[in-house]
Amino acid sequence: MHRTALGKLAIVFAALSGNGVDAFWRMNCGVIQTGRIDPIVTPGEISSHVHKIAGGYNIGFNSSYEDMTNSKCTSCEIGADKSAYWTPQLYYRHANGKFQDVPNSGMTVYYLGRGDNRDNIQPFPAGFRMLSGNALARSYDNTTMTYNNGRPVADRVSFNCLDSTTQYPETPSMIHTKCSNGLRAQIQFQSCWNGVDLYKRDNSHVAYMSTIDNGVCPPSHPVQLVHLFFEVLYGVAQIDTTDGGQFMFAYGDPTGFGFHGDFLNGWDPTVLAPALKQCANVDNAGQISACAPLAASDSSQYSYNCAERPSLINEPVVGMLDKLPGCINITPGPSDASVSDITCGPGTTSPSVNPFTLSNPSQAAVMPQVNARTNGWTYMGCANEPSGQRALAAFSYTNNGMTTAMCQAYCASKSQSLAGVEYGSECYCGNALSSGSSLGGANCTTLNSMVCAGNSTEFCGGPARLQVFGATAPSTGPSVPAVGAVAGDFVYAGCANENFTTPNRALSGASYSNNTVTNEQCGAYCSALNFQYFGTEYGTECYCGNSLKGGSTLSQTGCSMACSGSLSSNSPFAQYNNTCGGSNRLSVWKNSKYQATAVVPSVGSYVSQGCYYEASANGGSGRALTGASFSSSSMTVESCVSFCAGKNMGLAAVEYSAECYCGTVLQTGASPATDGLCNMACGGNKQEYCGGSNRLNVYKSS
Structure with a gap:
């Protein structure tokens, strides 16, 4: 049984690292919250066990899609993704009964273009959430299979012991833990959606593809989603295990069979939709920089600029603990654990909860405009540090509560006319930039700069990048072109x-x-x-x-x-x-080269019905037309109508410049919209309108 499972796992994860095999992007995430929080399984309540959470700043006990998208920042590197991702904390139980948390600084999240229907991957809808894995599992289940008897569902979980001397095979449980370079836990998610429910408590709104990481979706779950895959690296080598203790997860699992992961959507839909279209089927070696919609918000300082929030629950979860947080019974298996093994009974006293404040985008750090005046100083731009010396070399100091105003006041007290902030907490002063440094010699943007250690709403330079302020006002501002220029x-x-x-x-x-x-x-x-x-x-x-x-x-x-x-x-x-x-x-x-775009009045027997909202955009769920569909960068109204007519369907619709949908009836929620909202030109003919974002130009056969 295990030999077969291991063979399949080896093949699957070899594919993940193979060159030219898959289209995907890979996103690194730091930790935003540690504690007993799980708004999917136990919304509004303290969770049964400790999780390490990455992603949007607003993650809490009862987070909604709106809460997440309004987060001021994310601990993941793509700023347009305020989703939350979480997995259980790993602990080490010492021989004396004490529990010690195993170091973990975040996770890597893969978005993979997988499945036989990968050309039609749909974005996660607002409010969508799901989990993968079973916290109660304590042995390998080779009887519960994916659709069409494709693979044991248990293969969704795997472990990789990264050791410098021994190359271990990947395993479905936590067998090998002496790993000099860390123990990597891995979880694959469902990629098939029923197109109706954003979440169901039994997780039945989603299903695995026939081979989990590829294949076909069951007919009950026809909507193809991007394939999510988490990697979580635990620093097992940093724990002294000479006392002969044992590693186990926060829910009392020393086997690893119960490893699981959760996903709460917080994507900006105007970024995710084009990213899936442009990058989910193109082999970019996983590089975010090669995917334009994602690269626009790809930050190099994500973990510093969105550091872990203080715990929401007043209980110790890190360090040396007397017991696992919560009411946890250690259950080594092989029988599954019961719900009572990981939950507290009636009358159990719960720890107190700290106040939780939601952020909003206006609290995010803002880069000053060149020549803008603040605190009597003028922002002059970004300067590079020259080789072997400092750009501003007269005076300097470091403060863990640094702000731009503090640095300016310090430099003024030293009678210096230039003040520069760098690396979040450093201040430098001088009357001129040193040789080899120049304004514009470095690039300070919100994507590569660091927030001030004492004020998270402003930036204080970055590594080898200095934001420079001058004590005198600028002589001129940006020039304005004349009308007709x-x-x-x-x-x-x-x-x-x-x-x-x-x-x-x-x-x-x-x-x-x-x-x-x-x-x-x-x-x-x-x-x-x-x-x-x-x-x-x-x-x-x-x-x-x-x-x-x-x-x-x-x-x-x-x-x-x-x-x-x-x-x-x-x-x-x-x-x-x-x-x-x-x-x-x-x-x-x-x-001056613009050529007007117009609604095509009719194509053959198909007559324009005007602009319509997608069902999911106006009170319904799913697509307005649920029949056949295709997408093409050279889409025209004529090609879409021809396609739908060939499918013997009386309704055809074009959307988002490159998409075509067919059907026999408009679904509930698909209501008329103002024609001006269907304002995107067709990819194959810029003089024709092909719908808009969540809006379709609909044609009906007479």
Whole structure:
């Protein structure tokens, strides 16, 4: 039995590391919370056992999708992913009965393009959550199989002892624990969804593919999801095991068969959807940098900038403990443990709980604009540290409560005109930058800078990167182009006000925001979607549209903020000093090469029915049309109608520029939307509309 299971595991995980075998991305995560928290299994209550949690800052006893997406930061490297990921804590039971936590600094999460239907992977819907594994298992179950009798479900769990002298095979339990480079626990998740339920307590809303990490989905769970896979490395070699004790998980499991993992969706849907389309079926060797939607928020300082929160529960869970936290009976098997073995009985006193405060995105750290004045000092930009010396070498000090104001005050007290913050807690002063250092010689962005140790809402440089402030005011600010100014294919239309008395933005088409925005980048983005106008705002935001909405008007005032991104010297926008709108002000440019896009009125017997919301976007669940579908970067209305007609289905719909859906009836929740909301050009014909995000142009056969 075990020999067969081990053979299958070896094949599966060899595939994970093979070059050119799979399309996937790999994301590293630090720890955001340690304790008895599990909002999936025990929402609103203290969990039965200790977990190590990674991801969104707002994870707590009863976290919702909205809570997670509103987290001010995430301990995972992709900022657009505020999801929560967790697995049980590993302990070592010493011979004297004491329990010691085994070091673990986070996990690695894989998003793999797997399955026979991998070309149609769907994003996790808002509110989706799931778990994999069975905390009560204490032996290998070779009878419970995946769909079509494909594989034992028990193969979802595996362990890899990483040792410098012995190469151990992967095992379905915690057999080998003398691992000089750590013991890696691994868990695979279900990749098939019933398309209806966001979560069910028995986890029946999801199912494994026929071979767990690949194959087909059962007919009861037809929606293909991306395949999640966790790796958690435990520092077993850092524990003194000479007393002959035993490793065991927080729920009293010394075998490892009960290892499990949980996932609570907190993705920004405008990032996950294109990431799956562009990167889940392309072999990028797992590199986030090779996937544009993900790279836009890929931070190198994620674990520092979103450090572990203090415990929510007043009980010891790390260090040397008298017992496992909770009411845990150690159950070595081979029989499964019972629920009573890991839960507290009536009358048991629970530890007290600390107040829990939710964050919001406005509490995230903000990079100052060049030439902005704060505390009487002017932000001058980012400087590199020269080789062998400091950029500012007159005075310095380090403080674990560092802020930019503290550094500025210190340098002022030393009669120095320049103050620089670096590495989160370091301050340097001088009257000039040293030879070999220059402003612009390093790149300080929100993705590679470190928050100030004493104020998490501002940045204090980064490794070998110094944010420099000057004691004198700037002589000039960013220049503003004149109306009619030309930059390549674009003509400056003016500065538009945002009118928030209506639900529309001034430009209400596609949009994105990050800390590398430039007019050139925004223009290319909107042009690719065939919008007539693009606009930049607040230095970090990009908007597209074909007309100004919401009562917005053009003027020549208020657009004077520097763009957050940097332009090359040969950019056609460089002559205008790269200004990107202002507060509620939009720098608007018109594409002189624009060709109008229109709704195709009919194709053969199929007549346009207008723009419709997806069922899941307007009170229902799943897709508006649930018949056949396909996607193509060269999508047109004609190709979609031809496809659906060939399937003998009377309804055809195009969505998100590249998707086609067919059916015989619109599902509950699929209601009419304003035509202007279906504003994305077809990938194969920029003069045709092909729906929008969660919105479809629907055609019906007469």
